[in-house]
Amino acid sequence: MRPTDILSHPPRVLGQTEREFFFDQGYVVREKAISDDWLARLNAAIDAQVDRSRQLTASDGTFDLETGHSADNPRLRRISYLDDLDPVFWEFCTESNLADLAADLMGPDVRFRECMINIKWAGGGQEVRWHQDIPFYPLTNFSVAQFLVCLKDVGTEQGPLQVVPQSHKGPIYNHYDDADNWLGYIPDNRLADAGIDSAVDLTGPAGTVTVHHCATLHASRANLSQQGRPVLIVGFAACDALPYTAPAYRSTHYGTVVRGQEARFSHHEPVDMRLPPDWSGGYTSIFEHQQHKAAG
Secondary structure, three states, rough: OOOOHHHHHHHOOOOOHHHHHHHHHOOEEEEEOHHHHHHHHHHHHHHHHHHHHHHOOOOOOOEEEOOOOOOOOOOOOEEEHHHHHHHHHHHHHHHOOOOHHHHHOOOOOOOEEEEEOOOOOOOOOOOOEEOHHHHHHOOOOOHHHHEEEEEEEEEEHHHHHHEOOOOOHOOOOOOOOOOEEEEOOOHHHHHOOOOOHOOOOOOOOOOEEEEEOOOOOEEEEOOOOOOOOEEEEEEEEEEEOOOOOOOOOOOOOOOOOOEEEOOOOOOOOOOOOOOOOOOOOOOHHHHHHHHHHHHH
């Protein structure tokens, strides 16, 4: 659906001004959107998965380990497929107000895409370089986004998400290098006029939800503080936004309609966009891609 059509539907969670801000600025922040009860359940479930990772010595398709990870000192960058690992996550994706918030920004018909967590461990959690999301998973339109739930308080010292306001109105950048290798980020020489000096930090207390447009430029600094930054990430898309390529994370719930009904028509936006690699053979994480290419 087009923004004007989406905004014509009454809001469920966000105010109308917040919805208009999202479409104008390319992001929105709603503090304390998630209840304390949900936060307690989600944090307990994450702790259980961190304990499960203690037995691992290398990253796999689900657990992405940070350098130095051990049984005595678990350090993770990402855990994927959470909706398949513990039913509490799928319950949250379908029964909490998060899917209603998604409907405020995508229209009444919403489908689930993925559920994961970026932990950004204290004392060195890895930075994420500047990128846009839509080149990782191109769809027929831009009604797709990642909804970030702060499971703990997030301040500027913890390496929060940074976004460049209104950058979603600019170009879709090439995330490949000059030798045609996928980078997972935008090289610095292509960011000269991108306005990254105007970037803002998205912070807030536990329960805050931030949403950034799929074409918004965003990044995050390393977490050098002594406080971790666990952020639950849930991907939703409008039902009329159909994928061109295989998804990075295809859980058993991928594509499930969580609000409204299946679309009868697809909505296409005119845009030229470089297609990503074929993820059907497996995907690790943006951390792995960016770190590997930076080292290479």
